[in-house]
Structure formats: C-alpha cells, structure tokens
Amino acid sequence: MKMPEPDAAVMARQVEIAAALGTIVPDGVIADVDGVSPYGSDGLVMYRQSPLAVVLPRTTEQVSRVLAWCHANGVKVVARGSGTSLSGGALPLADGIVLGMARFNRILRVDYDNRCAVVQPGVTNLAVSQAIAHKGFYYAPDPSSQIACSIGGNVAENAGGVHCLKYGTTSPNLLGVELVLIDGTVLRLGGPGQEQAGYDLLGLVCGSEGLLGVVTEATVRILPKPATQRALLLGFPSVADASDCVAAIIAAGIIPAGLEMMDAPAIRAAEDFVQAGYPTDVAALMIAEADGSAAEVDDQLARITQIAKAHNCTHLRASTDEAQRLLFWAGRKAAFPAVGRIASDYYCVDGTIPRRQLGAVLGEISAIVARHGLGVANVFHAGDGNLHPLVMYDASVPGQTAAAEAAGAAILKACVDAGGVLTGEHGVGVEKRDLMEHQFSAIDLAVQSRLKCAFDAHGLLNPGKLFPTLSRCAEMNAMHVHGGRLPFPELPRF
Amino acid sequence: MACRPATTEQLAEVIRDAAAHGRSLAVSGSGSRPGIGPGPAEADLDLTGLGGSIDHDPAELLLTLPASAPLDHVERLLAQSGQCLAFEPPSPDAIWGLGHGTIGGAIASGLSGPRRPFAGACRDHVLGLSGVTGRGEILTAGGKVLKNVTGFDLPRLLTGSRGTLAVLTQITLKVLPLAPAQATLLLPADTPAKAVRIMADALMIDGGITGAAWSEGAVQLRIEASAAVLPALVDAARARLPAGQLIEGDASRALWAAIASLHGHARADEIIWRCPLPASRAPALAALLPPAARLRLDWAGALAWVLLPASAADLDVHALVAQAAGREGHAERLRGDGPIPARAPLEPGVAALSARVKALFDPAGILSPAAAPGGAA
Ligand SMILES: Cc1cc2nc3c(=O)[nH]c(=O)nc-3n(C[C@H](O)[C@H](O)[C@H](O)COP(=O)(O)OP(=O)(O)OC[C@H]3O[C@@H](n4cnc5c(N)ncnc54)[C@H](O)[C@@H]3O)c2cc1C
Numbered sequence: 007m008k009m010p011e012p013d014a015a016v017m018a019r020q021v022e023i024a025a026a027l028g029t030i031v032p033d034g035v036i037a038d039v040d041g042v043s044p045y046g047s048d049g050l051v052m053y054r055q056s057p058l059a060v061v062l063p064r065t066t067e068q069v070s071r072v073l074a075w076c077h078a079n080g081v082k083v084v085a086r087g088s089g090t091s092l093s094g095g096a097l098p099l100a101d102g103i104v105l106g107m108a109r110f111n112r113i114l115r116v117d118y119d120n121r122c123a124v125v126q127p128g129v130t131n132l133a134v135s136q137a138i139a140h141k142g143f144y145y146a147p148d149p150s151s152q153i154a155c156s157i158g159g160n161v162a163e164n165a166g167g168v169h170c171l172k173y174g175t176t177s178p179n180l181l182g183v184e185l186v187l188i189d190g191t192v193l194r195l196g197g198p199g200q201e202q203a204g205y206d207l208l209g210l211v212c213g214s215e216g217l218l219g220v221v222t223e224a225t226v227r228i229l230p231k232p233a234t235q236r237a238l239l240l241g242f243p244s245v246a247d248a249s250d251c252v253a254a255i256i257a258a259g260i261i262p263a264g265l266e267m268m269d270a271p272a273i274r275a276a277e278d279f280v281q282a283g284y285p286t287d288v289a290a291l292m293i294a295e296a297d298g299s300a301a302e303v304d305d306q307l308a309r310i311t312q313i314a315k316a317h318n319c320t321h322l323r324a325s326t327d328e329a330q331r332l333l334f335w336a337g338r339k340a341a342f343p344a345v346g347r348i349a350s351d352y353y354c355v356d357g358t359i360p361r362r363q364l365g366a367v368l369g370e371i372s373a374i375v376a377r378h379g380l381g382v383a384n385v386f387h388a389g390d391g392n393l394h395p396l397v398m399y400d401a402s403v404p405g406q407t408a409a410a411e412a413a414g415a416a417i418l419k420a421c422v423d424a425g426g427v428l429t430g431e432h433g434v435g436v437e438k439r440d441l442m443e444h445q446f447s448a449i450d451l452a453v454q455s456r457l458k459c460a461f462d463a464h465g466l467l468n469p470g471k472l473f474p475t476l477s478r479c480a481e482m483n484a485m486h487v488h489g490g491r492l493p494f495p496e497l498p499r500f
Numbered sequence: 501m502a503c504r505p506a507t508t509e510q511l512a513e514v515i516r517d518a519a520a521h522g523r524s525l526a527v528s529g530s531g532s533r534p535g536i537g538p539g540p541a542e543a544d545l546d547l548t549g550l551g552g553s554i555d556h557d558p559a560e561l562l563l564t565l566p567a568s569a570p571l572d573h574v575e576r577l578l579a580q581s582g583q584c585l586a587f588e589p590p591s592p593d594a595i596w597g598l599g600h601g602t603i604g605g606a607i608a609s610g611l612s613g614p615r616r617p618f619a620g621a622c623r624d625h626v627l628g629l630s631g632v633t634g635r636g637e638i639l640t641a642g643g644k645v646l647k648n649v650t651g652f653d654l655p656r657l658l659t660g661s662r663g664t665l666a667v668l669t670q671i672t673l674k675v676l677p678l679a680p681a682q683a684t685l686l687l688p689a690d691t692p693a694k695a696v697r698i699m700a701d702a703l704m705i706d707g708g709i710t711g712a713a714w715s716e717g718a719v720q721l722r723i724e725a726s727a728a729v730l731p732a733l734v735d736a737a738r739a740r741l742p743a744g745q746l747i748e749g750d751a752s753r754a755l756w757a758a759i760a761s762l763h764g765h766a767r768a769d770e771i772i773w774r775c776p777l778p779a780s781r782a783p784a785l786a787a788l789l790p791p792a793a794r795l796r797l798d799w800a801g802a803l804a805w806v807l808l809p810a811s812a813a814d815l816d817v818h819a820l821v822a823q824a825a826g827r828e829g830h831a832e833r834l835r836g837d838g839p840i841p842a843r844a845p846l847e848p849g850v851a852a853l854s855a856r857v858k859a860l861f862d863p864a865g866i867l868s869p870a871a872a873p874g875g876a877a
Contacts, residue, residue: 200803
C-alpha cells in the first residue's frame with residue numbers, strides 16, 4: 007500500500023512539534039518510539055506506521071487549538087477512536103500526528119423526552135446502551151465490535167450492526183455533532199431535533215472517515231427496548247435455498263430485526279468455538295430475529311417459519327427464552343474470532359451486493375480464494391446483502407499476506423461487477439482506496455474528493471485514505487475566481 | 501425563457517452553457533412546490549422531458565426511477581406490491597394546489613411526513629442518485645444496494661439540497677412494506693403540553709405505532725400492523741392510554757394523508773410555517789403564538805406547523821422558534837408571503853461552509869441561486 011510521500015521537513019521538526027502541542031495539551035503528548043508504537047495500526051493489522059506523536063486532548067478547545075496549530079504548521083492529523091477500523095482508517099502517517107479521542111469518554115446528557123443522548127466521541131458504542139438501560143432505552147446500531155469501538159469512530163465509518171436492516175446504520179441514528187474543522191473552527195450540525203436547516207452537512211460528515219473534521223460530541227437517537235425479542239435458527243441444504251428464503255421473507259412484507267447467514271465453514275468454526283447448538287450438517291444457517299410486541303413477534307415468526315419450510319429448511323428451532331436467543335447469536339457474534347482459531351490469520355472483506363446475486367458471487371468468491379491457494383468462511387448480513395468473506399491465510403508463510411490482499415481485492419471487484427459496492431460498513435480507508443476507480447467514474451470521484459476542499463483545503467486531515475488522489479484545492483479556488491468563465495468540460499484533477 | 505432537455509447529455513450541455521455565460525437557471529420538476537421552489541432566475545429549466553424506465557424490485561426493497569416520475573404514480577405503483585415510500589412525503593397538491601409533483605421534487609425538497617420519527621427521514625431512504633452538477637458534470641453517487649458506505653455520502657447531501665448543487669435525473673430509493681391494516685386512536689388533549697406528554701408516553705408502547713400528531717384538541721395515534729395482529733395492538737395501546745375514539749381502515753388512511761400535507765387543516769388563505777424542533781420545546785412555542793395563529797403538531801411534537809391569517813404575515817416565526825428552542829429548532833415558510841424572510845440565516849460558521857460546498861458544485865452560482873442556503877429566498 008503506497009501512502010503519500012512523507013514530508014521530510016515536517017518529520018525533521020518532530021521534537022519541536024511535540025513540544026508545541028505539549029503547551030496546548032499538557033501531559034497529553036506522547037512522542038517516544040515505545041509510547042507511540044501501540045497507535046501504529048488499527049484493526050487492519052496488515053499495515054503499520056508510527057506517527058510523529060500522539061496527542062490526547064480532553065476538551066473541544068484543546069482539539070480546536072491543536073488543529074489550528076497543525077493547520078498553521080502544515081502538520082497532518084489522523085483522528086483515532088478505539089482503533090478497531092478494519093479498513094486502515096486510523097492508520098497513522100509518518101509525517102503526521104495521531105489525535106486520540108479516548109479521553110472524551112463522558113456521556114454528557116440523556117434527554118429521554120426528546121429521545122436522544124449527547125455523548126463524547128470516545129465513549130464506546132455499548133456504553134451508551136448500558137448507560138440508558140435502567141430506563142428501558144438503548145442505542146440501536148450494534149457493530150460486533152461494540153464493546154470496544156467508539157461513537158466517534160462509528161460516526162466516521164457510518165458503522166452498521168446486525169440490526170441495521172430494521173433500525174439503520176449510524177447515520178439515521180445520528181441527530182447532531184459538534185465538529186472541529188482543521189483550521190480550528192468549531193461547528194454544530196444538527197441537534198436534538200429531527201431535521202436541520204440547509205444542506206445535510208451532518209449526513210455528509212457521517213461516514214466521511216475522518217477526512218472532513220474531528221467529531222468532539224455526538225447527539226444520537228435512543229429507542230425504548232423492544233418488549234419482546236425472539237430468534238429462529240434455520241438450516242438449509244444449500245446457500246441458494248437460504249438466499250431464496252431471505253428474498254421470500256422480504257417479499258412477503260416482513261422486515262425482521264435481524265437476518266443473518268453463515269456458510270458451512272463459518273458454521274463449523276463458530277460451533278466448535280462457542281457450542282451454540284448450530285447444526286453442522288447444513289450448507290447455510292440463518293438467524294432470523296423478530297422484535298416488538300409479543301403479538302407482532304409471534305405473527306412474524308410464524309410467517310417466517312412457513313416461508314422457510316417452503317424453501318427446504320431442514321433444521322428449525324425457535325428461541326424459547328432470552329438465554330437461548332443470546333446463545334443463537336453468540337455463535338454469529340463470535341464468528342470472526344472463531345475463524346481466527348482455525349486459521350492463523352484471517353482477512354475480513356466487506357462488500358455489498360444486490361441479494362439476488364448472492365449465489366453467483368459466492369461461487370466466484372470460492373473460485374477466487376482457491377486461485378490464491380487460500381480458504382474462506384462466509385458470514386453475511388443477509389437482509390441487506392452485506393457480505394463478510396473471511397479469507398484465511400498464514401502471515402508467516404511468505405507470499406500469503408499478499409495473496410490474501412489480492413484475493414480480497416478480487417472479491418470486492420466481483421461485488422462491484424455484480425451491481426454492488428466496495429464496502430457496506432467497514433469503510434474504504436487505505437484498504438479499498440485504490441479500488442475506488444473500479445466503482446466510480448473519474449468525475450464521480452472528482453466531485454466527492456473536491457468536497458474535501460470545502461472542509462480541509464490543504465488536505466491535512468487523514469490524507470491518503472478514501473481517495474486514490476485528492477483534488478488540488480488551490481487550483482479549484484483559482485477557477486472559482488474566474489466565476490462564470492470556467493473552461494468546460496473540466497478534466498478531473500488527478 | 502425556458503429550455504427542456506430530452507437527454508442527460510443535453511441537460512449537461514445546457515448547464516455548461518449557462519455556467520459559461522453566468523446565466524442562472526430555475527431548477528424544478530413540475531413547479532408543484534412554489535413555496536420552496538427555485539425562486540427567480542434568468543431561465544427556467546424544464547425537466548419533464550427527461551424520462552426513463554422505472555425498475556421496482558420488491559424483494560430487494562429497491563426502486564430506481566427517473567426524477568421526472570410523477571409522485572402519485574410512484575406511490576400507486578408501490579402500493580400494488582404492498583410497499584411504500586416509508587418517509588411519507590407530503591403531497592404538494594394539498595399545500596400549493598399545483599399538482600402532485602415529481603419524485604425528483606420530493607427528494608430535492610427533502611420533506612418527510614408523519615412516519616419520520618418511526619421509519620426515518622427522506623434522506624435515509626435515498627440510496628443512489630444521478631444528476632448533473634452546476635459545472636455540467638454528469639454524476640452518479642451512492643449505489644443500488646441497501647447498505648453502502650463507499651465514499652462520501654452524496655445521496656444525503658443532495659437530498660433536500662433544493663436543486664442548488666446538482667440537477668437530479670435518476671434516483672434509487674429504499675422502499676418498504678406497507679402494513680396492510682391500520683387504525684387511529686383519538687385521545688383528547690386540550691393543550692400542546694398535554695399532547696406532547698401523551699405522545700411521549702404512547703411512544704413507550706412497543707406495538708406498531710407509526711404516527712403521533714395533534715390538532716383540534718386531540719392526539720392522533722396511528723397503529724399499523726397485519727390484519728391479524730392489529731386488534732391486539734390497539735387493545736394494548738388503549739389499556740395504557742387515556743380513553744379515546746377509534747378510527748379504522750380507509751378513514752384512518754385519509755386522516756393521515758391530511759396530516760402529512762395539512763389537507764383540511766390549513767385554510768386556503770392561511771400562511772404555512774413548518775418548524776422542526778425538539779418535541780419538549782413545542783409547548784413553549786405554542787405559548788408564544790398570538791391568538792390568531794393556529795398550531796398543529798406532528799412527529800410526536802418534534803414538528804410544529806404554524807398557520808397564520810394574512811393579517812399576521814409580519815409575525816416573526818423565526819424569532820419565536822429561536823425563543824422557544826434556541827438553535828435547536830428552525831422555521832421555514834412554505835406558503836404565503838410577507839415581510840419576514842421564508843428562511844432564517846444559518847449560523848455563520850455553517851453558512852460559510854455551506855457556501856463553500858455550493859461553490860464546489862456550482863462555482864458560477866447558476867442553479868436556483870435564490871434557493872441556496874443563504875440565498876435571497
Ligand atoms: C472484531 C471486529 C468486528 C467489527 N464489527 C463491525 C460491525 O459489525 N459493523 C461495523 O460497521 N464495523 C465493524 N467493525 C469495524 C469497526 O469497529 C468500526 O468501523 C468502528 O466504527 C470503528 O470505531 P473506532 O472507534 O475503533 O474507530 P478507529 O478505528 O479509531 O477510527 C476509524 C476511523 O474513524 C476516524 N475517527 C475516529 N474518531 C473520530 C472522531 N472523533 N472524529 C473524526 N474522525 C474520527 C478515524 O480517523 C478513522 O478514519 C469491526 C471491527 C472489529 C475489529
């Protein structure tokens with residue numbers, strides 16, 4: 007992975023930079039080799055790079071002053087939440103600082119009347135739900151990493167979870183942010199209301215992977231916990247039967263709270279790991295969850311059962327109590343570490359396809375990994391067509407890391423070729439950056455990357471991520487000066 | 501002057517030419533939403549010539565269609581397979597009386613109806629878009645899948661941008677099942693404060709609630725479900741709420757269509773202000789209104805409609821909303837004229853950022869300049 011050429015002049019100023027930032031955040035700057043090392047990579051462990059320094063601010067004012075200083079001094083900044091990104095979004099730059107948001111760890115306000123919570127970005131996803139559980143509320147987006155990942159990271163990645171078919175990813179559950187721009191400007195976008203005036207800048211910031219600003223506060227929507235939650239465990243003799251069943255459930259007008267699927271290798275790995283009682287003689291396993299009032303849940307599960315039987319379902323169990331429901335989920339939620347037990351390393355790929363292409367794309371995934379001499383286990387957010395092939399490899403065998411990366415790239419291209427997209431929830435980061443041209447035209451990419459100029463004209467916030475090349479903003483400002491006399495058609499500025 | 505391109509390439513040509521000559525264009529689908537329409541410009545851009553096929557895949561929950569598709573036609577098409585636009589766009593015909601408008605207009609205006617707190621806003625259902633920027637670039641954004649975080653979220657940015665960043669030509673939406681049965685409970689509430697309390701309590705009941713509004717001394721609470729389940733949900737809600745009347749089936753549907761677009765609520769000559777704000781601030785806004793003003797609440801109180809007679813055209817609703825909700829609410833006049841601007845200025849930092857965003861899409865400032873945030877509306 008090629009990162010932008012580090013600026014030697016900036017690197018030479020490391021001591022001075024750390025000292026200057028230390029005056030803004032006393033006892034919050036780490037600049038020694040051992041100290042910065044834990045920040046050298048995120049959940050995409052294939053890549054590692056130590057930053058110039060790590061700065062750990064506590065207040066919005068400190069964030070604003072740090073960013074303004076970096077802006078004035080041409081120093082790049084990578085914001086970091088909990089470092090669980092699977093796309094290298096939080097990978098440091100050799101000539102930049104890491105702005106660690108872990109000290110922003112407070113829940114500031116819970117407003118039950120308006121159903122929102124105002125939280126600092128370093129609060130973990132699960133902590134939000136835990137803090138409001140006593141009032142019968144929860145925060146709906148539930149990424150599998152929820153015990154560790156931060157709300158700031160969730161906002162930056164527009165993170166999803168197993169319940170987002172019904173409840174949405176982070177963006178529909180985000181009502182407002184406080185955002186600090188690279189020049190130190192502090193903005194408020196949205197708030198406890200359900201609509202903001204003007205452009206949907208909040209929607210643009212959500213999922214912008216730390217390229218547009220640093221989130222220092224988030225207002226999230228909270229919901230009353232469902233009165234009833236029950237799950238079905240459904241086994242099928244083929245992936246085709248299972249995916250036809252998913253389509254039939256949705257076509258019947260049912261939006262389950264969760265609709266997850268695993269293939270045979272993933273089922274076996276999960277069952278060996280957590281003994282969830284999964285049948286190991288089926289080719290595909292589905293977990294369908296219904297939530298709501300008891301009447302709605304009973305009705306939905308009865309209809310799903312009927313549909314599943316019509317699609318050759320060979321194994322069917324309904325959870326009878328909460329412990330059993332959680333057990334059904336335990337295997338799915340532990341699928342990643344379970345695969346981690348049977349392979350020395352695994353690489354989690356994340357693409358979305360139109361669901362009807364599932365069978366074809368799965369066939370292609372098998373062919374791709376076989377071509378690279380590797381194995382694969384598949385888990386899917388089946389309801390919304392989001393695939394997570396876990397490509398198994400051994401980093402200690404020369405060439406296998408590269409093979410896994412190549413297989414991942416080929417799988418994502420296959421997703422795009424099937425009418426899908428490169429990433430459903432993990433983000434582009436550095437991982438999929440160079441594949442963006444496979445999905446978007448040069449113009450599409452130019453329009454997107456140009457937006458960065460409105461927020462960060464010098465490209466100091468998380469450069470080298472998301473876009474293969476950034477637009478040169480000065481050039482565009484110059485064009486703007488000429489007003490209505492632009493040279494058309496404009497060539498994309500790469 | 502008007503021009504009516506027949507293809508996206510022609511549209512791009514028209515926009516490039518307009519940009520090169522600094523000639524502003526009024527972008528509108530069919531002119532059905534004049535109150536939030538493009539405002540004055542040197543030429544009208546008529547988009548009704550940009551057709552295309554409609555692709556609805558119910559099992560994938562996907563609908564791809566040209567921006568020019570008539571909104572009422574789209575809703576009928578979806579209903580045939582038991583689906584809907586879950587954000588329940590208000591019908592412009594009831595508000596402005598100039599037809600049902602296009603889906604492009606519904607997305608570009610970004611208005612969400614009664615289901616917004618339960619099913620999400622307009623912007624949450626827009627998966628992908630094609631269009632032409634103010635530079636004349638033919639753009640595709642988002643995708644045709646349900647879950648997608650690839651690149652910046654342009655579909656959300658362009659939804660509700662009122663045609664000031666790009667002219668939409670094609671749209672992909674997430675469509676959802678429409679519950680086959682519904683009923684509405686009418687619960688007496690003589691003040692907005694009582695109404696907001698009742699609605700907040702009602703929303704704690706888990707059971708098919710998809711609408712909570714207030715008008716004329718009563719909270720309206722919509723419950724939707726399959727026919728088999730609906731009676732149990734209605735009973736459960738009644739057990740926990742004050743006694744009230746029940747309205748079922750088509751009568752309930754008609755009631756909510758009217759709430760969405762104020763049909764039968766706003767008198768023909770009334771000025772209409774739309775004010776999103778935190779629900780708990782709605783009673784404070786109500787207390788500030790003069791007797792001539794009439795108030796309607798939707799979104800469990802988080803959307804206030806203020807209806808004014810022409811004689812109260814000089815009432816500064818922006819100031820009242822600011823007094824009631826600080827920066828957490830805002831107001832827009834959808835219908836009627838008066839000395840008060842239809843929209844209030846944005847907070848300076850947000851206004852500056854919005855202007856930079858506008859300039860990157862439309863450097864010559866030719867797309868509906870009066871409708872841009874901070875534009876002279
Ligand atoms: C085992 C495992 C399971 C996972 N399961 C899921 C899943 O189910 N669904 C899912 O969506 N993801 C999942 N992920 C991915 C990851 O957890 C999410 O992307 C998460 O949102 C990242 O949060 P973080 O706090 O760790 O952010 P980091 O990794 O620290 O950063 C991620 C990005 O956010 C930016 N960022 C962080 N904080 C801020 C801030 N305050 N302001 C601006 N930018 C900021 C960073 O610059 C970076 O670009 C999983 C990861 C692991 C390791």
